[in-house]
Amino acid sequence: MSLLNIVKKEVKELLTPATVLPVVLMFIIFAGMGNFFGEAAEKAKEMPKIGLACNDDGNASKIFVDVMKAYCNIVTWNNSIEEVKERKGFALIEVPSNFSSNIENFSKAGVKIYWVINDIGIANAFPYETIKNIIEIAEREIANNILEERKINASFVSNPINEEELTVFKEKEIDVSPSVILQFFSTQSTTVPIIVMIIILTSGGMVITSMGMEKENKTLETLLTLPVKRSNIIAGKIMGAAIVGFIIAMIYMAGFGYYISSFSGEKIDLSEYGLKLDILDYVFISLSLFSSLLAGLSLCIVIGAFAKNYKSAQTLTLPISALAIIPMFLIMFKGFASLPFSLKTIIFAIPFSHPMMAPSFLLLDAYSIVVAGIAYSFIFSLICIAIAAYIFKTDLLLVGMMRNGKKLFWKR
Amino acid sequence: MKAIEVKNLVKRYGEFEAVKGVSFSVEEGEIFGLIGPNGAGKTTILRILATLIKKSDGEAKIFGLEVGINDDEIRKIISYLPEEAGAYKNMTGRQYLAFIASFFDGKEILQRGIEISKLGDRIDDKIENYSKGMVRRLLLARALMTMPKLAILDEPTSGLDVINANEIREMIKRFAKEGMTFLISSHNMLEVEYICDRIALIDAGRIIEIDEPEKLKEKYDAKNIEEVFIRAIK
Numbered sequence: 148m149s150l151l152n153i154v155k156k157e158v159k160e161l162l163t164p165a166t167v168l169p170v171v172l173m174f175i176i177f178a179g180m181g182n183f184f185g186e187a188a189e190k191a192k193e194m195p196k197i198g199l200a201c202n203d204d205g206n207a208s209k210i211f212v213d214v215m216k217a218y219c220n221i222v223t224w225n226n227s228i229e230e231v232k233e234r235k236g237f238a239l240i241e242v243p244s245n246f247s248s249n250i251e252n253f254s255k256a257g258v259k260i261y262w263v264i265n266d267i268g269i270a271n272a273f274p275y276e277t278i279k280n281i282i283e284i285a286e287r288e289i290a291n292n293i294l295e296e297r298k299i300n301a302s303f304v305s306n307p308i309n310e311e312e313l314t315v316f317k318e319k320e321i322d323v324s325p326s327v328i329l330q331f332f333s334t335q336s337t338t339v340p341i342i343v344m345i346i347i348l349t350s351g352g353m354v355i356t357s358m359g360m361e362k363e364n365k366t367l368e369t370l371l372t373l374p375v376k377r378s379n380i381i382a383g384k385i386m387g388a389a390i391v392g393f394i395i396a397m398i399y400m401a402g403f404g405y406y407i408s409s410f411s412g413e414k415i416d417l418s419e420y421g422l423k424l425d426i427l428d429y430v431f432i433s434l435s436l437f438s439s440l441l442a443g444l445s446l447c448i449v450i451g452a453f454a455k456n457y458k459s460a461q462t463l464t465l466p467i468s469a470l471a472i473i474p475m476f477l478i479m480f481k482g483f484a485s486l487p488f489s490l491k492t493i494i495f496a497i498p499f500s501h502p503m504m505a506p507s508f509l510l511l512d513a514y515s516i517v518v519a520g521i522a523y524s525f526i527f528s529l530i531c532i533a534i535a536a537y538i539f540k541t542d543l544l545l546v547g548m549m550r551n552g553k554k555l556f557w558k559r
Numbered sequence: 560m561k562a563i564e565v566k567n568l569v570k571r572y573g574e575f576e577a578v579k580g581v582s583f584s585v586e587e588g589e590i591f592g593l594i595g596p597n598g599a600g601k602t603t604i605l606r607i608l609a610t611l612i613k614k615s616d617g618e619a620k621i622f623g624l625e626v627g628i629n630d631d632e633i634r635k636i637i638s639y640l641p642e643e644a645g646a647y648k649n650m651t652g653r654q655y656l657a658f659i660a661s662f663f664d665g666k667e668i669l670q671r672g673i674e675i676s677k678l679g680d681r682i683d684d685k686i687e688n689y690s691k692g693m694v695r696r697l698l699l700a701r702a703l704m705t706m707p708k709l710a711i712l713d714e715p716t717s718g719l720d721v722i723n724a725n726e727i728r729e730m731i732k733r734f735a736k737e738g739m740t741f742l743i744s745s746h747n748m749l750e751v752e753y754i755c756d757r758i759a760l761i762d763a764g765r766i767i768e769i770d771e772p773e774k775l776k777e778k779y780d781a782k783n784i785e786e787v788f789i790r791a792i793k
Contacts, residue, residue, distance in 0.1 A: 152661045156647065163649050364645030369701070372609045372639040373662045374631065542612040546572070 149375040150383050157387020160360075161353050162394065170395045177402030184406075191273035194219050195281075198239040200226035205247020207256065207289050214285035215240065219278065231263055237274040238262050240282075250289060258282070331422065332507055338404075340475040340503035343436065345399045347499050350392025350440060351447040351467040354384055358451030359460025368545065377539040381532065385444045392440075428509040431517050435505040438524035442498035443467065445531030452538045453547070474500035483508075498524040560623055562587045562709055562740040563608065569616035570603050570764075577603045579764040580617065585742060585757075587708075590735045592755035593744040594788065600764040601744035602642065602713055608742065609639035609711050622708055638707040642714040642744075644698055648687040652678050652697050655686060656704065663705045672704030675730070692723035699727055709740045716750060728754050748784040760788050767791050 197219045201212050215221070222234035231239045241259040249256040260282075262275060291301035313320045316328055361367035370380060424432070447467060454460035474494050477486065483494060483504050494500045501520030508517050538544050563585035570578040578600045585591040593601045606612045608619060610630040619626040624633050646655050656672040673682055676697050686694065695716075702710055715731065716724035731754055735741055745751045751758055752772045760768040760775075768775060768791050772784055781787045 149662055152658060156650075156658050159654070160647055160649050364648070365641045365643065366645060366647060368606075368609075368611060368639065368641045369644060369659075371611055372634055372637065373659065374634045375662055376631075545606070545611055 150379040150386075153375070153379055153383025154386045154390070157357065157384055158390055161357060161387060161391040166353075166391070166395070167398075170398045174398050174402035177399075177406040181402075181406035187273070191277065195238075195274040195277050196220045196222045196231075196234060196236040197278060198223040198225070198227065198231040198234075198236050199242070200224065200239065201242040202226075202244040203242050203246040205251070207247040207250040207292070208242050209247075210288050210292055211242060211246070211258075211285045214288050215281065218281045218284065228261055228263065231261075232265075235265055236263060237265070238278050250293070328422070332510070337479055339506050340478050341403065342396065342400055343439070343499060343502045344471045344475045345403075346392055346396040346436075346440060347443045347471045348464075348468055349395045349399075350388045351443050351471075352464045353388040353391055354444050354447035355451040355454055355463050355467070356457065356460045357384060357388065358448070359454035359457045359463075362454060362545075363456035371539075371544075378536060381448055381535050381539060384448060385441070388444055388447075389440055422510055424506065424509055428506075431509055431514070431521070432502065432505050434521050435517060435524070436502040438521045438528065439498045439502045442524045442527040442531065443471075445528045445535060446498075448535040449531050449538065452535065452544050455547075470497050471499050473497070474503055478503050495520070495523070498527050560587065561585065561620070562589065562622060563591070563742060564620040565604075565608075565617070566619075567617040568604065568607065568614055568619055570600070570607060570612070571615040577764055578607075581761070581764070581766050582617075583759050583766060583769055585740060587740055588735060588738045589756045590731065590741040590743065590754055592751035592758040593742070593761055594746070594748055594751050594758050594784065595761035596746055599761045601746075601761055604761075605639070605711050605713050605742065605744055609637060610634055611639070636708040638702040638705060638710050640698055640702045640710070640712045640715060642717055646686045646694060646697060646701075649685065651685055652676060652682040652689070652693075655697065656682075656701060659701050660704065665705075668704050671706075672700045675703055676700035677726075692719050695719055695723065695727065699730065703730070703734055703739070707739065709742065710734070711742045713744050714746070715743060716745075716747070724750070748788060752784040758784065760784075760791055762788075762792050 197215070199212065199215055199219075199221050201208055201224070222236045223230040223239075226239070226241060228239050230236075239261040241261070243257060243259070246256045246258070260278075265271070287305070291305070294301040294304055311322075312324050313322055314325045314328060315321075316325075321328070358367070361370065371377075450463050450466065451460065454463050474497050477483075477490065477494060478500065483491065483500075486494065498520075501517070501524055505517050505520065508514075561584045563583070565584065566582050568578055568581045569576060581600070581604060583591075593604060595601050603612070607614045608621060608626060610626060610633055614627060621633050622636060624636075626633060647658070650658065653669075653673065656676070657669050660668040660672065676682060676699075678693060678697065681689070681693065686697070689697065695718075699712075699715065702712065710731075712731070716727050719727065728750065731741055731743070735756075743751065743755065755772065757769065757771050758775070759766045768778075768787070770778070775784065775787045776782070779787045779790045781790060
């Protein structure tokens with residue numbers, strides 16, 4: 148009962164408009180950015196608007212015009228830049244009268260492109276690239292036509308080698324390129340570490356801040372003189388922070404997930420090659436996340452015990468941030484397997500690393516390292532909780548460390 | 560049975576002695592005051608008796624329960640009000656009292672707390688919107704609503720205006736009449752003279768006098784306890 152009361156109190160203290168509002172704001176920003184990029188990507192798929200002024204009626208220019216008509220939205224056939232501007236076109240392409248005759252004489256034919264910039268911004272660059280690609284298609288079509296006229300198999304000449312790709316992965320031969328598989332894993336090794344880092348930082352920061360605030364307001368002294376076990380106070384603080392951290396992380400994840408999904412193109416389904424997580428894998432991931440969160444929060448309770456007030460609590464969150472961010476970057480950009488032994492040991496020793504790596508390891512059937520990580524995190528938690536329980540039973544919590552009457556940390 | 564029995568109590572931080580062999584006892588229903596300047600060791604003694612920090616040596620008993628051994632039992636019969644304590648700012652006054660009451664048996668505790676606090680409708684306001692006096696009244700209500708056998712109050716009126724301080728003094732006297740024992744620390748010697756049945760003058764970790772305020776004034780031929788203290792430490 149007393150544990151539940153402490154948990155409820157912690158949730159009430161931590162889940163305030165001041166803590167939730169910035170997170171909701173981040174959600175709105177992420178969602179807004181995702182929406183923007185999604186719209187930009189959709190817009191990029193639209194046919195670009197151009198003006199096409201063709202002054203030639205030869206065969207090559209006909210092919211050129213046909214390709215441009217097929218892939219572009221021709222807003223004007225006049226040689227008028229004003230009309231293109233008016234109709235929000237991106238370019239005016241002028242085909243000169245000697246276009247076809249030059250090609251027939253094996254002389255380079257020229258087209259003049261007047262680019263029109265309607266707006267600045269990264270997303271506005273897409274149509275220009277698209278138009279250049281379409282011109283390349285037209286070029287290939289004209290080249291093919293030249294070859295066909297000379298009775299040469301154009302499709303063979305342009306593509307004489309037939310590539311058959313087989314990637315050996317997980318002792319199987321998979322008929323996809325390695326980049327497809329690596330792209331699949333890079334999605335895993337980017338999203339999961341970021342989410343885990345957010346959960347750890349949010350919840351951990353809350354535990355430390357809560358301890359700092361309790362000391363600053365002297366509410367901890369009141370709490371410690373109530374008929375409630377020290378272990379319940381520690382457990383209540385951990386559980387309260389975990390609940391609030393989880394809620395906040397869910398809001399972040401929703402926004403971040405929407406943002407990330409706006410970038411991903413076609414979904415890659417590699418489940419037929421065994422690259423999918425089953426129920427057992429999700430159990431392992433949950434256990435890994437839970438044990439890591441428990442380890443993180445237990446460590447934060449120990450660190451928080453040394454917080455003198457709210458301000459010092461903020462400083463004490465730095466080591467936790469470093470412990471969460473370092474493995475995140477290493478796992479995201481380098482991958483665990485390619486690290487030197489010394490870094491591997493450090494990454495393994497940081498309990499937050501394990502849920503970041505777990506999905507990739509499970510996809511590779513490397514269960515032993517996932518189980519070892521879970522066991523390690525639980526042992527780490529138990530040690531931290533034992534240290535926290537010791538601190539809560541001694542003078543350390545309230546008077547800090549002293550030697551010969553002089554404070555090493557603080558004295559109140 | 561004595562409410563408090565302290566014999567040769569010592570608190571050391573390394574080689575530094577904050578409390579140097581203090582002895583005193585408090586009768587049930589008595590208001591006992593520890594008086595002394597800042598850093599004299601008053602808060603350290605209160606914290607030891609409130610089971611917050613460990614004694615280094617000596618003996619301390621609360622209603623026969625030994626401090627350091629029967630701490631869980633002691634916490635059921637005492638309440639402690641730290642100096643300049645705050646409350647959880649995101650809670651309303653009612654929520655705060657309900658939170659504390661939830662650790663004790665008895666449905667009447669919360670209602671009693673609300674009555675003691677005398678906060679009226681403001682009891683449902685957030686604590687962050689309370690004045691210093693209102694917070695102190697709420698905290699005193701928190702300390703007294705569980706009807707502890709011993710209330711340990713560290714500087715109960717510190718930083719309060721005359722009216723709020725007087726209200727709190729009257730409240731302490733009223734509860735003592737009903738049988739509650741109080742151990743109070745203060746460096747406001749006039750206040751302690753007014754509310755305490757007996758006082759201990761403490762300086763540099765040692766008790767230099769214990770008696771009723773009137774008897775001490777008589778002994779030192781002093782007009783008030785401030786004068787007694789100055790003469791006693793000479």
